[in-house]
Amino acid sequence: MTAVARSWGRLTLAGKILFTVIPILLLLTAGLVLVVVLFGKPIVDFLAANIWLVRFIVAASAVLLMSVPTAFLIIYMEMKVIALMNLRIGPDRVGPFGSLLSVVHGLKVLMKEDFSPTGSDRLVFTLAPVVVYMSAVMSLLVLPFAPGLFGADINIGLLYLFAVGGLTVVGLLMAGWSSFNKYSLLGGLRSAAQVVSYEIPLTLSVVGLLILTGTMSLNQISLNQAGWFTNWYVFQQPLGALIFFIAATAEGNRTPFDLTEADSEIVAGFATEYSGMRFGFFFFAEYVNVFIVSGLFVALFLGGWNAPIAWPEAWAIHLTFDPGSTGMGLLFALLLVPPILILALAAPFYVGRSSLPWWQALIIGFVLFNVLAIVVVGGWAFISLDWVAGLLWFLGKTYLFVFTFVWMRGTLPRVRIDQLMGFAWKWLLPASLLNLFVTALAVIVINPR
Amino acid sequence: MTAAPPHGQREAPSDDPRVQLDQDAGVFEPVPPYPPRxxxxxxxxxxxxxxxxxxxxxxxxxxxxxxxxVLKLEGEVVVDLDPVLGYLHRGVEKLCENADYHHSIAYLDPLEYISSLFCEWPGVLAFEKLLDVQVPRRAEYIRVLSTELNRILSHSLFMGWMALDLGGLTPILWSFIERDEIAEMLAALTGQRLLYNYLRIGGVNGDINHEFMSRLGDWMSRATNQIENNLGLLNQNEIFVRRMRGLGKLDKETAFRMAVTGPNLRATGVPLDFRRAHPYSVFPELEFDIPTRDEGDCLARYLVRMDEIKQSLRIIDQCIHKMPDGPVMAKLPRLLRPRPGRAYAAVEGPRGQYAAYVVSDGTDQPFRMRIHDPSFVHLQSVGVLMPGHLIADAMAVMASLDPIMGGVDK
Amino acid sequence: MDAALKRRLEARFGDRLTGPVYQRHDETEIRIGPGDVPDVCRALHDEPEFRFRLLADLAGVDTGDVMQVVYHLWGETSPDWLRIVADGLSRDDPRVPSVTFLWQGAEWMEREAYDMFGITFEGNRDLRRIYMPPDYQSFPLRKDFFLPDDAARSPGAGVRHMEQVHAPRNTRTADTIRKVRA
Structure with a gap:
């Protein structure tokens, strides 16, 4: 016993972790192999028969996994962009240009104590952030990122989005109610009033678009906007797009409509009593929501994944390159091309600057080669794979809108609650109704059935 | 064996406020735990x-x-409110009674850490009145120059805070640039960035130096542009203007009744500025206007302050050009023993009337030093202005009165 | 010094002044009894020959013998500060009528004077301590304020602090406190 204990004591931290993790992994592997050997056939048969189940699990995991990095990226973007607008430097310590600061934030939030205040309703208090986060993640499921790249192509996708997005307010209300704090309560009630009011113009602004498209599937709506950018619905529904943008800002609780967490009035609104990862869920959900409303705007009005210009067929470049067809040549190319290119790229630096040691020149050559390889492979994928190009266009447009949200946060003060409600009911609602009627009229006049 | 009595249950009469304060506080209620007074x-x-x-x-x-x-709310509308002060009370008046006249000036500084020179000035003026000291003209010009700089500092900070309380993040950081440049300038002049301790009985502590003048000249050449640039963030911002207009209206009569002075009074249309109304120092020789607005709302208070920045720039410009040569300190004994008497002096600061009332008993320490701070007076008018507004506006109203808690709590 | 103001004050309040009108630099000072404060202030505030509309300051003063309440007024009719000294309040039970009916803004200043001197302003609707805690019992700016006594009366009495307070060298009793003829 003592010998074991002594040996254990001599191990480093990494060693201890490895010693515990590796046996567990081995056991798991063995178990998995056993399961596959014994029940492999029936499982595979079952999954093959129910391919939708596989698809759903994969999509749900993918969406859950992508939500956190997305939030990290937007948080970093917000910190840095607002810092630059404020003439500050912003994050610059962790990672290149401070880009890992939001990751560190996430870790910090994980490590903080997770307490609930005296008098709070524990169960509801714990469930509230989960509801908010899940509603955000579930919305991601139907966003069409690229041709063929979406969680599920539901034919009532838009309806689903509004329904699930509306769940957020339940979570916020739960948080406000269960915190046993009047600031939280005010924040929760504000969010309820705000989201319920803005839900109406938000939904109505899209109805005009639905008359034009005739479908609620986001995938189909994106497909309808293919071709030149003039096909985008923003040109046929400018008023609808504007209303949607404003209402979406309010739905996402973003400045100038961030009354639910107005720090100068009600401290932090519904999140006043939250700390640790419970707060982290709210925090991430807010930024995932920003991504969702931006993505939704892009999918509905800005052509989704479509490029703004349609290449005439004559100009199209067809790079049909099948790596399998090259046989053994591919292997040789993979072996030979990198060293030769690295040397070729390093040579000018070594020759041109006599003070540079050869190994530094090699490093420069290696980095340059990698950049080149990424550009070449990415370019090839962009040209020959539809979904890569689509994803790039979609993300580019979406982050443009995320930037707009961040920009508004840096520029605008907050509106007052009565101005907010008055704006929704007196201006946005009539405007969205007008948009709806004009669209309907135009459709009837232009192509009567 | 009896268990020890739980904490807070001592043998004491039940009407003793101390006992009731000691109760276990799991849930904090703003209602005081003693009978109303x-x-x-x-x-x-x-x-x-x-x-x-x-x-x-x-x-x-x-x-x-x-x-x-403590706000009494109906929904989100403020019905009534009860400000509770004293969290920052340092007893400056008491401290001054136990310090000699020179020493007291240092105690006046931290009253309002945004505009320290204006806290020093009335005290120094009152001491000078007690002692019948004639201050050299160069010293008076330096006082005016440095205090007007301090006024700009205070007002630019006000602008940022105002926006921050309405949810705008950027203006405070932009206005901090102005504030920091002036703070550096005053640091070059006085040796301190915030608590200057610069004015002396009979003059100022040290003549203007080269670094101060070069910084000042550099800043003056671009100050107007920079300030206009900062104002552009807010003055044309529709959300900002709409929230401020018609908010927290103060009319002339109420303003006088609440003893309001300074920009808050001038925003109601009363051109009362003690630099003109009760001239002190060299202000009669300087040209400047008194900006007023008639509306009396938060926007008017904000705009009056922003207009004052421009007037202060004018005054600074004149000070630089008119500054005479000569000493900056009057000849005075080191130990000051004024004759028994009383003196009152007031100056027009960025928030209003800063005043000091000094009673001397013939020793080297003030017998009674009364400090009048405008923040204190203005803060109590939130009791008139806030009811009927939403919480969000209540905060904006308070910000527009520009109270500094250091001055309120003395 | 505004001689015209002096004449007007003497003509208007001749018998109520408890001392001669005193002028120095830019200040004019009148002394009245505490009972005359509301009438005199109302006259100064309302009558067209005075129109002192701005209450510049309200201060309590403990001269060691008596308590005073000092009002500073400002008006367009005179370039001087007008100082009204409500003199002769007893140190045991200082009482003076409030001026909040004229200047609502005097409320907090009176609360402060109450907090620091224990002067009771009759008619102030909210006369409670403003700076010191509600269970505080001393009046700190009084000349007979003595720190060890205050500590003994405070809710923290008996608590041993990290910093030992050194023994006081002189104790202030009624005959050793600072006094002034103000």
Missing amino acids: TEREAEFYTLGDGEMFINMGPQHPSTHGVLRI
Whole structure:
């Protein structure tokens, strides 16, 4: 016993972790192999028969996994962009240009104590952030990122989005109610009033678009906007797009409509009593929501994944390159091309600057080669794979809108609650109704059935 | 064997406030745990139908320091409020009674850490009146120059805070540039960035130096542009203007009744500026206008302050050009023993009338030093202005009065 | 010094002044009894020959013998500060009528004077402590304020602090406090 204990004591931290993790992994592997050997056939048969189940699990995991990095990226973007607008430097310590600061934030939030205040309703208090986060993640499921790249192509996708997005307010209300704090309560009630009011113009602004498209599937709506950018619905529904943008800002609780967490009035609104990862869920959900409303705007009005210009067929470049067809040549190319290119790229630096040691020149050559390889492979994928190009266009447009949200946060003060409600009911609602009627009229006049 | 009595249950009469304060506080209620002391307190802490208390402060993002306000709300509308002060009380008046006249000036500085020179000035003026000291003209010009710089500093900070309380993040950081440049400038002049301790009885501590003048000249050449640039962030901002207009209206009569002075009074259309109305120092020789507005709302208070920045720039410009040569300190004995008497002096600061009333008993220490701070007076007018507004506006109203808790709590 | 103001004050309040009108630099000072404060202030505030509309300051003063309440007024009719000294308040039970009926803004200043000197302003609707805690019992700016006594009366009495307070060298009793003829 003592010998074991002594040996254990001599191990480093990494060693201890490895010693515990590796046996567990081995056991798991063995178990998995056993399961596959014994029940492999029936499982595979079952999954093959129910391919939708596989698809759903994969999509749900993918969406859950992508939500956190997305939030990290937007948080970093917000910190840095607002810092630059404020003439500050912003994050610059962790990672290149401070880009890992939001990751560190996430870790910090994980490590903080997770307490609930005296008098709070524990169960509801714990469930509230989960509801908010899940509603955000579930919305991601139907966003069409690229041709063929979406969680599920539901034919009532838009309806689903509004329904699930509306769940957020339940979570916020739960948080406000269960915190046993009047600031939280005010924040929760504000969010309820705000989201319920803005839900109406938000939904109505899209109805005009639905008359034009005739479908609620986001995938189909994106497909309808293919071709030149003039096909985008923003040109046929400018008023609808504007209303949607404003209402979406309010739905996402973003400045100038961030009354639910107005720090100068009600401290932090519904999140006043939250700390640790419970707060982290709210925090991430807010930024995932920003991504969702931006993505939704892009999918509905800005052509989704479509490029703004349609290449005439004559100009199209067809790079049909099948790596399998090259046989053994591919292997040789993979072996030979990198060293030769690295040397070729390093040579000018070594020759041109006599003070540079050869190994530094090699490093420069290696980095340059990698950049080149990424550009070449990415370019090839962009040209020959539809979904890569689509994803790039979609993300580019979406982050443009995320930037707009961040920009508004840096520029605008907050509106007052009565101005907010008055704006929704007196201006946005009539405007969205007008948009709806004009669209309907135009459709009837232009192509009567 | 009897268990020890739980904490807070000592043998004491039940009406002793101390005992009731010691109760276990799991849930904090803003209602005081002792019987009401006045009728007003009793009336305030009795809830009507559908009303609730909310305790704002002492730790709250927008109370500008450690101020606690108990708000009585109906929904989100403020019905009544009860500010609770004293979290920052340092007893400056008492300290001054136990310090000699020179020493007292240093105690006046931290009253308002945004505009320290204006806190020093009335004290110094009152001491000079007691002692019948003639201040050299160069010293007077330096005083005017440095205090006007301090006024710009205070007003630019006000602009940022105002926007921050309305949810705008950027203006405060932009206006901090102005503020920091002036702070550096004054640091070159006085040796300190915030608490200058610069004015002396009979003059100032040290003549203007090269670094100060070069910084000042550099800044003056671009100050107008920079300030216009900062104002552009807010003055044409539709949300900002719409929230401020018509908010927290103060009319002339109420303003006089609440003893309001300074920009808050001038925003109601009364051109009362003690630099003109009761001239002191060299202000009669300087040209400047008194900006006023008639509306009396938050926007007017904000705009009056912003106009004052431009007038201060004019004054600074004149000071630089008119500054005479000569000494900066009057000849005075080191130990000051004024004859027994009383003196009152007031100056027009960025927030209003800063005043000091000094009673001397013939020793080297002031017998009584009364400090009048405008923040204190203005803060009490929130009791008139806030009711009927939403919480969000209540904070904006308070910010527009520009109280500094250091001055309120003395 | 505004001689015209002096004449007007003497003509208007001749018998109420408890001392001669005193002028120095830019200040004019009148002394009245505490009972005359509301009438005199109302006259100064309302009558067209005075129109002192701005209450510049309100201060309590403990001269060691008596308590005073000092009002500073400002008006367009005179370039001087007008100082009204409500003199002769007893140190045991200082009482003076409130001026909040004229200047609502005097409320907090009176609360402060109450907090620091224990002067009771009759008619102030909210006369409670403003700076010191509600269970505080001393009046700190009084000349007979003595720190060890205050500590003994405070809710923290008996608590041993990290910093030992050194023994005081002189104790202030009624005959050793600072006094002034103000």
